[in-house]
Amino acid sequence: MSAAPTTPELDLSWLDLYDDPTSAEPTKKGLTLDAIDIGDYASAEDLPRDMTPRLRGAASRENAHRMGLTYQTKHDVWADQCRSLYEEAIQRQWSSARDIPWDTLAELPDEKERAICQVATMLTEVEFIAGDVPGQWLPRISGDEFEVGLFLMTQIMDEARHTDVFRKRALANGGGLLQQGAGLGLRNLIEAQDFTEMSVLMHVQAEGFVQSMFRMGELIGPTQADKRIFRMAAQDESRHLAFGVMHLKHILSETPERREEIHHYLDKAEERSAGGGSGDVTFPPVFESLCILLGGGKDRFDEGVAKFLLLRRRQVKEYLHRLEVAGLGDRSERLGPALAQYAN
Template sequence: MDGRAPALAVHLGAWCRAEGHRLESPAPGLAEPPVAVVVRGDRDDERWMTATRAGAPGDVVRRPPPEWGLAARGALVEAGGPEPMFDLDDRDLLWADVAPRLYAHAAARQWDPAMAIPWNEPFQVPDEVEAAVVQVMTYLTENEQAALIVPARFLGRIHPHFREVVQLLAVQVADEARHMEIFTRRALLRHDELGTSSAGGRASLFALVEETDFALASFLLSVLGEGSFVDLLAFLERHAPDPVTRRVAWLAMQDERRHVLFGVAHLAQHAKADPKVRDRLRAAIERRYDALRDTAGLNAEVFDSLVLLAAGGWSPEQIETGYARVQRLEADMDQGRRRRLERLGFPADEAEALSALHTRNFM
């Protein structure tokens, strides 16, 4: 076969690959060399004899080779294709046995912000309490923006062989996008402006965003930050002054629990395969603590707003009760962090010390 169309070789090559034939270079020495030579092939030719399976559909290998690339797990991979590099390609770093079940749960539990929340349900709260809700929702939105960026930046680096992990993190990104929407919408439900964003809070969140190591980022975000965030959302659901705030907190809490579960599960398997990873996790907490040592932590507006929401009013007795409830919240956050650290293999006394170093900004 010969031809003179400039793009013939490109299109012919694609056709040959699809049909199992081989495209050869023109034979040298011809006065008018052909553009291409097609050699008829079948599934017994060398190209197919060197094809390999990308594992089995239900089997996750330790380290998939680059040549599997974007092939579906279990597919027959023809030799000669591109070999994209996915630097996150180690099962011990990424995988958790619970990942497929968590993804199935996450896919089944997606909800529509417009339908799942009673935005139009009437309620009355004092102006100062509504202002506290606005400030807390502003704070939550800021935190969720960071919680979206962290998993999103790793998605393109994970080998597609670990597809359930990719799917789970993609849903996590979608979860955080919904949380940003509902927190912002609740803040603006009765007010025209959002609350205050503190410099210390942004510094704390940026320490999460700039972490480029997958294990450390997952540890700081999911095990420590989002774990404490679950306690905060439970607190808000319990003390919400209106049905919209209560529903917003409850829905976000269900999603965040799933994020924490995956973070703890895959890091526990990682630590079991490589006990030295705990040294890196410990160092990550200490580095972040040192970096944020001179920041103010949780801004006063957010703290005072939490006290007021828990108090339900301005009387001295109510404020005293609200303050005690926020102190209890911080103790619950500490206990939760210690339990998760112990799950990763840290001794109880070390878990206590490391939890105490966690950012005062909660996330």
Template sequence: MQTAIDIEALGFDAGAHLLVKHALLDVPVGASVHVTGRSPGWDAQLAAWCRAQGHACTLSATDSGTVAVVTRGGAAAGRWRDALATGRSAIAAPDAVAAQAQPRWGLAARGATVEAGSPEMYFRLDRKEEVWTPRAADLYAQAAAAQWDPETAIDWHAEFTLPDVVEDAVVQVFTYMIENEEAALVVPARFLGQVHPHYREVQAVLAVQVADEARHIEVFTRRVRLKGREPGLSTAGGQASLKTLLDETDFSVAGFLLSVLGEGTFVSLLQFLHAHAPDPVTRQIARLAARDEARHVAFGMLHLAERLEHEPALRVRLANAVQARNDALSATSGLNEEVFDALVLLAAGEFTPAAIARGYTRVQELMRDMADGRQARLEKLGFTSDAARDLSALHTRNFM
């Protein structure tokens, strides 16, 4: 049965090609559609369109006017004939993830057909093994569902008054945490722009981590200024420790140092702060931030577990990175003394000798808990118990 359409007086500069394209979709490759029309020059416009699309077009004159016979070209016809499908022909299954993303895919959606002649775009992190975890999509969905609004999630109007020495301690701890969260924002932000868009789930996880850290910096800063205070002390040792994170160029190693070791340790710190917070605002902030940080640790662990499964030798590089960071910071003072004293005071609950003794003991317990947590995560990544213990002990005294 012959397929025929009449485009009437509709010109190709006004959308007639849509009618022809739709008609061709209803016939198999190699079959023809007969086209008639009345717009001035429609037949020449049709012929030009067909050449661009890779369809054959034969024009013939009849008593009633020109008839065009358009024969449908192959699936890779016309301007698409040299294109590469990023999720179909290049990969076994729709939306499957390629082992290496190609520059010619550019910013195209995974699975899209990329037109020949599109510009090549180079992303440094273009190999699946460098960035991937199969759980990335799940982690992003969880993170998106768990986002919270600082304005409504925290009761900024809660009434409380702390002794000056306690308020100063809170301010110092949050001052310290702000600069650490700045590092935790900058590191994933730097890598975010280097990940090929083909690995969009990883992009999404990094993007939401950046959003989390921005929110933490906002609420920590608001808590610092809540009672009219200015930020406290930032030390050279703390800055030097964080700079080593910013200097790491390897995605997996940076994630290991930041998320598995640093942010994992920070989860313990936030839980400690939640348990010993002297006011409801600090307690709420610590609980919400700890929940976010735990997700960041989860991504780091899942990514590294995936990569280590295929590249066991990576453990040597990870261990060397911990040692190198320890060596680089050997001349620094480690944890800000003001921060340590502030934590002791917050854990004490009051300014008496007996309470301070209890606070000091609790901070020592916190540090042991941090070390045990690091060791457990390292063992989960395949390090021996002895190696995990030694590496945990080498982690920066600045916690992050």
């Protein structure tokens, strides 16, 4: 017979770990992340970091294993208000199955149906990558800044829903998935080697361009279902964009010497693609589709082109404004040629 298992000696030392017992109190919004950011558990710049999965405030353990390299300063990943953005994200989730009025889809002229399906095809690709990218950075975020990780997890869920809803739209009304997008700018996001590089290119540049387009959903969407899709997706993109602007503002405040480095990331991205990581809307199938939708048909293509140019100018103007608000300064004289033509 095998020997009976050995019972370890009782060790209750963990009962004495808390020098300052804490009782967080709910606010009017409930027990939020801000409400539990108190005492020894509050966020701070000079916390001891050990690259283990220990979250901020937990007692460290001498033999805990490292889990790989993580950022060792708060400002490398932090964004003010990231906690409130997380709270908003979990409260404003929506379902592509239930919250889109699919019954309002109606038979459209073939050119319009194919046009909205081409735009949806491009967006499924863009949004899939936009969910993939933040997932690559989660292992490198310290447990001391776990709120950033929580927010990025909500972004992944948002982008999954966007991929889902645009794919459904392409398949729901007699159309289908059409031409794959150019995808040049998407590589900039995947290849980013620094968190700030990734955030500036994805959250500020790419999501900013997408947000400007989503906000024109009333003009682009040929049915009430399409308009609702753009409206709901824009709601989510606003959070991602806000995180990026606030992170950029924080990093420039804490490490202003990185300003030229960040400009260089944008130089490279603007030179590589006219659409940033949002997918190149000047790619012929996407450009022509948007012009058909904006103009109201092939026979009004010129009117659509005029509105498309307004969209591009709006995208670039809002992009420059966000960079300036974040503290990067006026970038209008430094824009890549593909974007500079729309700056005036």
